[in-house]
Amino acid sequence: MASRPDTTSVTIDGNDRSIVLVGMMGVGKSTIGKLLAGKLGLSFVDSDEEIEKAAGMPISEMFERFGESSFRDGERRVIARLITEGPKVIATGGGAFINDETRRLIKEKCRSVWIDADLDVLIERVSRRSNRPLLVGKDPREVLTDLATKRTPFYAEADIHVRSDSGPHARTVNQILEALA
């Protein structure tokens, strides 16, 4: 029997740029990124995981031992490397796109997607994980409100803007696929 084309996989004609997901912590960049990569037949990489591999320690330990600026330096270098490695879906940490050099590189060489959500959705989602150093011992609503205010103008520079709500991530993936097509 003749095999039918795989309708679950979507190709973006003539585009071999990586797709980089940016946005606040807790918005679902990694989960959405994996689903999106599956649909596009691309590999998926999470920049936080790559930083941890390169440093040989968890991000929380990097913050504790060397401070945030050392983490940011590693983040900038790791993302620059990932971008040179051929087309993939890259989920970045919430602060990555705020760095001028990283943002410039992403905008020049990739397609960027800002995934955005209401504060209440973010607060509910960050409560599922306790290892985010910027939130340890703090009120997540206060921290996220402050970060969102500072970061939104940078995220808004992304090529594509989608909103995620408390519904399934697959819905956000479909919005991204439509915007990319």
Ligand code: S3P
């Ligand atoms: C950070 C977000 C985290 C991680 C680090 C700093 C931020 O990634 O990179 O804890 O500055 O918003 P997620 O956005 O995947 O949580």
